[in-house]
Amino acid sequence: MAFDWLFFLEVLIAGLLSGAMYSLVALGFVLIFKASGVFNFAQGAMVLLAALTFVRLVEMGAPLWLAGVSTLMVMVVLAMLVERLVLRQLVNQAPIILFMASIGLNFFIEGTAQGVWDSDVHALDLGVPDLPIDVFGMLISQFDIFAAAMVAALVVVLAVFFQKTRIGRALRAVADDHQAALSVGIPLQTIWVVVWSVAGVVALVAGLVWGSKLGVQFSISLVALKALPVLILGGFTSVPGAIIGGLIIGAGEKLAEVFIGPFVGGAIESWFPYMLAMVFLLFRPQGLFGEKIIERV
Amino acid sequence: MFYREAGQFKASYAADQSIFPIAQDRFGVLVILAVAFVFVPLVANEYWLRSILTPFLIFSLAALGLNILTGYAGQLSLGTAGFMAVGAFAAYNLQIRIPEIPFILDFVLAGLIAAAVGILFGLPSLRIKGFYLAVATLAAQFFLEWLFTRVGWFTNYSSSGVITAPPMVMFGFEFSGAQSRYLLTLSIVAVLALAAKNMVRSEIGRAWMAVRDMDVAAEVIGIRLLHTKLLAFAVSSFYCGIAGALWAYVYLGTVEPQAFDIFRSFEILFMIIIGGLGSILGSFLGAAFIVLLPIVLNNVSSIFAGGTLSAHTLSHLELVIFGSLIIFFLIVEPAGLARLWQIAKEKFRLWPFPY
Numbered sequence: 210m211a212f213d214w215l216f217f218l219e220v221l222i223a224g225l226l227s228g229a230m231y232s233l234v235a236l237g238f239v240l241i242f243k244a245s246g247v248f249n250f251a252q253g254a255m256v257l258l259a260a261l262t263f264v265r266l267v268e269m270g271a272p273l274w275l276a277g278v279s280t281l282m283v284m285v286v287l288a289m290l291v292e293r294l295v296l297r298q299l300v301n302q303a304p305i306i307l308f309m310a311s312i313g314l315n316f317f318i319e320g321t322a323q324g325v326w327d328s329d330v331h332a333l334d335l336g337v338p339d340l341p342i343d344v345f346g347m348l349i350s351q352f353d354i355f356a357a358a359m360v361a362a363l364v365v366v367l368a369v370f371f372q373k374t375r376i377g378r379a380l381r382a383v384a385d386d387h388q389a390a391l392s393v394g395i396p397l398q399t400i401w402v403v404v405w406s407v408a409g410v411v412a413l414v415a416g417l418v419w420g421s422k423l424g425v426q427f428s429i430s431l432v433a434l435k436a437l438p439v440l441i442l443g444g445f446t447s448v449p450g451a452i453i454g455g456l457i458i459g460a461g462e463k464l465a466e467v468f469i470g471p472f473v474g475g476a477i478e479s480w481f482p483y484m485l486a487m488v489f490l491l492f493r494p495q496g497l498f499g500e501k502i503i504e505r506v
Numbered sequence: 507m508f509y510r511e512a513g514q515f516k517a518s519y520a521a522d523q524s525i526f527p528i529a530q531d532r533f534g535v536l537v538i539l540a541v542a543f544v545f546v547p548l549v550a551n552e553y554w555l556r557s558i559l560t561p562f563l564i565f566s567l568a569a570l571g572l573n574i575l576t577g578y579a580g581q582l583s584l585g586t587a588g589f590m591a592v593g594a595f596a597a598y599n600l601q602i603r604i605p606e607i608p609f610i611l612d613f614v615l616a617g618l619i620a621a622a623v624g625i626l627f628g629l630p631s632l633r634i635k636g637f638y639l640a641v642a643t644l645a646a647q648f649f650l651e652w653l654f655t656r657v658g659w660f661t662n663y664s665s666s667g668v669i670t671a672p673p674m675v676m677f678g679f680e681f682s683g684a685q686s687r688y689l690l691t692l693s694i695v696a697v698l699a700l701a702a703k704n705m706v707r708s709e710i711g712r713a714w715m716a717v718r719d720m721d722v723a724a725e726v727i728g729i730r731l732l733h734t735k736l737l738a739f740a741v742s743s744f745y746c747g748i749a750g751a752l753w754a755y756v757y758l759g760t761v762e763p764q765a766f767d768i769f770r771s772f773e774i775l776f777m778i779i780i781g782g783l784g785s786i787l788g789s790f791l792g793a794a795f796i797v798l799l800p801i802v803l804n805n806v807s808s809i810f811a812g813g814t815l816s817a818h819t820l821s822h823l824e825l826v827i828f829g830s831l832i833i834f835f836l837i838v839e840p841a842g843l844a845r846l847w848q849i850a851k852e853k854f855r856l857w858p859f860p861y
Binding site for chain 1: 582630633634635636637638641642644645648649651652656768772775776779783818819822823824825826827828829830831832833836837840
């Protein structure tokens with residue numbers, strides 16, 4: 210049987226596009242990890258909260274832009290609460306304690322989001338149909354292209370924000386060295402609020418994209434688990450790493466599922482990305498773009 | 507005043523090396539054991555034995571296992587439930603394929619199989635550290651869950667993917683009542699806890715702690731990293747494997763791979779963080795906290811809001827309260843419940859004098 214290159218390419222592109230959506234979630238992790246050193250497990254819950262708030266507001270008759278702005282405000286308020294009630298109290302604690310606190314936060318946000326709104330499945334329509342279009346004989350989902358474009362736009366906006374604005378520079382300073390940043394007069398606590406808000410914005414975009422693909426429901430908070438292998442592959446502290454890692458994981462996962470899956474019983478999507486990332490880490494422990502690990506005694 | 511070491515002289519090496527050097531501690535532990543072995547089975551009703559105390563003991567065992575790996579050896583793992591699943595399914599397969607083996611030996615063999623799997627997934631720990639390792643251990647979690655769900659051989663081709671534990675018979679006695687099962691679990695947990703307590707005071711435990719505090723420095727003073735880290739993974743998985751086998755055989759009876767999902771791993775991680783990292787006592791305190799909290803929340807919320815709130819809202823409210831309590835605990839006492847107990851002991855030494 211001749212190898213079907215066209216089919217291979219089709220799967221590859223579908224994988225790359227869905228990988229772009231993973232990197233969207235991974236981005237939120239990276240932003241928070243860089244600035245506040247928290248491995249924020251609640252990112253998935255934030256995606257759920259943003260998507261639920263948005264979709265419920267739309268269902269109540271709010272126009273899309275109003276729903277978007279209101280959801281943004283909810284995410285900013287959340288960031289302020291997290292900084293005031295959690296981060297400020299846990300300054301200087303070990304990373305694992307902060308990680309645990311973020312799992313607690315995860316439960317809290319999940320409970321609140323579903324308690325205030327509800328836990329039904331909501332359809333979210335952004336006006337882009339999930340129909341395949343024909344490109345050189347390959348079928349590619351129109352929605353996936355739209356999602357990838359959103360990711361690209363978001364990355365450009367974030368890059369400009371980080372490189373060109375005053376706050377962006379302060380954020381990078383904090384990410385480099387907390388103490389040095391403090392000593393030149395950058396208010397750490399404000400920066401944390403800003404960074405968690407930015408992560409909230411990323412969560413909103415991720416929530417919109419994933420929500421309109423899968424329907425807004427509890428399970429979209431589990432996409433956070435998909436973002437973890439992306440994260441270790443790309444390195445915890447690297448934005449480009451999150452993007453490239455997402456593409457690699459997305460493509461690898463789809464190719465494995467289609468070409469290896471049938472031989473071993475299928476549904477290997479659940480663990481393949483982790484194995485891929487783990488094997489990769491054996492050769493490069495700090496991830497693709499992570500900071501070089503230097504150990505001193 | 508009553509709880510202190512004054513006047514207790516150690517006249518032999520054995521006395522100097524005893525687990526509980528203070529007579530009051532020895533007495534206290536004996537009392538606790540006597541209460542657990544004799545008093546509790548007589549007093550507690552079926553519900554308490556079956557649904558609260560037995561799972562508490564099993565969780566304590568799993569938490570003990572994870573605490574050895576994470577609290578003592580410093581290797582963060584999120585694959586605990588996966589190793590529990592290995593134990594459960596190994597015990598099941600051993601028993602249905604070789605029925606001649608007595609079930610206690612089955613449990614031990616299941617623990618050893620889990621240990622072997624643990625070593626396999628512990629190999630990356632030589633290169634990967636910290637959160638990177640935690641995510642890498644998720645590979646074990648998801649892979650093992652997938653393996654037991656998808657590969658029919660492990661469930662003996664049961665159509666529903668659920669395994670039913672065969673009855674446990676030893677010397678013609680069948681462990682079927684809540685009391686006998688509780689006592690069985692308690693005995694196993696007590697023996698393994700004693701072993702763990704001794705292990706962490708020995709050369710092995712000290713090597714683990716050295717690796718936890720700084721592995722490069724540990725290597726410099728001559729500790730073999732490969733050996734030490736893999737041993738931690740093996741011992742930890744052994745404990746988790748036996749906990750998993752108990753979970754399937756003693757507690758549930760029938761078990762599906764989804765009973766060992768990632769949230770079970772998180773639950774056990776919560777136990778050791780809330781109980782106290784690097785503390786045997788902490789594993790038990792944390793397990794008690796996490797097992798009892800949902801039950802208490804459930805009862806309290808049904809007393810205060812019985813009938814006025816829907817079941818959905820209640821379950822969401824419980825999530826919110828659970829999350830906030832965890833954050834609250836981490837803020838108030840990041841070193842865990844075991845640390846609170848230590849502070850209390852310090853106070854007892856002086857009481858009733860101010861200093």
